[in-house]
Amino acid sequence: MSDHSHPHALITVADGVEDLETVTLIDVLRRAEVEVVVGSVENRRMVTLARGTRMTADAMLLDVLAQDFDLVVLPGGMPGAQRLADHEPLAERVREQAAAGKLFAAICAAPALALQSYGVLRQRRMTCYPSFSDRLSGCTFVDQPVVVDGNCITSQGPGTALAFALTLVEQLCGKAKRNEVAKAMLVP
Numbered sequence: 001m002s003d004h005s006h007p008h009a010l011i012t013v014a015d016g017v018e019d020l021e022t023v024t025l026i027d028v029l030r031r032a033e034v035e036v037v038v039g040s041v042e043n044r045r046m047v048t049l050a051r052g053t054r055m056t057a058d059a060m061l062l063d064v065l066a067q068d069f070d071l072v073v074l075p076g077g078m079p080g081a082q083r084l085a086d087h088e089p090l091a092e093r094v095r096e097q098a099a100a101g102k103l104f105a106a107i108c109a110a111p112a113l114a115l116q117s118y119g120v121l122r123q124r125r126m127t128c129y130p131s132f133s134d135r136l137s138g139c140t141f142v143d144q145p146v147v148v149d150g151n152c153i154t155s156q157g158p159g160t161a162l163a164f165a166l167t168l169v170e171q172l173c174g175k176a177k178r179n180e181v182a183k184a185m186l187v188p
Contacts, residue, residue: 007172008035009071010064010073013057014084019049019076021107022160023089028165030045031171031181034071039064041087050077052152065093070172072097074115076129076157085114093117103171105153107164113135127152133150156173 009029013022025094028029029036039061040047046056049069074084084090086158091114097104098120106115112132115121121139126145145160146153153171155164166187 006033006035006036007070008068010067010069011036011038011042012061012072012074012084012087012090013038013049014080015047015057015086016050016077016083017047017075017080018158019051019053021075021077021161022049022055022164023053024161024165025062025075025107025168027183028169028181029172030164031184032169032177033173034169035075037064037067037069039164041083041090050080061087062089065089069097069102071103071105071168073168074103074106074110076106076110078109081109082115084110090114091118094120101151101153103153103168105155105164105168106133107161108157109154111154113178115152120150120152124152125149126152127156128154129157141156 011025039059040057041061050055094104108129109132111126111128112135125140125142126139127142130136133141146164148157166178166182
C-alpha cells in the first residue's frame with residue numbers, strides 16, 4: 001500500500017464514536033509519521049461522530065481488514081463503541097492481531113464493550129471509562145489514564161486521549177519519537 005519503513009495503524013470508526021478521541025488518534029499518529037488508515041464499519045465512508053462532527057474515513061473497513069497493521073485501535077464514545085463491538089469481521093481481526101502478539105488498543109467505552117466481547121482481555125490489566133468497568137470480567141480494571149499490558153493498550157476517555165495517542169506513538173516508534181511529537185505539540 002505504501003512505504004513500509006513507517007508503522008501502519010488501522011483506526012476503526014462508526015457512527016457515534018467520540019469526536020475528540022478519534023481525531024486525536026488520527027492527528028497524533030500521523031504527526032509521528034505512522035501510516036494511518038481510518039476504516040469505517042458502516043456501509044459508507046462518511047460517518048457522523050458522537051458530537052455531530054462529520055468525517056470521511058479513508059476506506060471501508062471490510063476492504064482493508066486483510067492488510068497487515070502494526071496497530072489496530074478503537075475509539076470509544078456511544079453508540080459508536082457498541083457498533084464496533086457488534087462488528088464481527090472487526091472482532092475476528094482484533095482476535096488475530098492479539099494472537100499474533102501485535103498491538104491492539106482501545107479507549108473509553110471501547111475496551112469494556114468491544115475488547116471485552118471479543119475475548120481479548122483475559123487476564124489482562126486494562127482500563128476504560130470508569131462507569132463501564134462493571135461490564136468487565138476476567139481482567140483487572142486499573143484506574144489510570146493509560147494502561148499498557150504487553151500488546152494491549154487501553155485508556156479512559158476524551159481527557160486521556162492525548163496521553164493514549166502518545167503512548168501508542170511510543171509503542172510503535174519509540175520514546176524519542178514520542179518526545180519529539182509531544183514537544184512539537186507543546187505537551188507540558
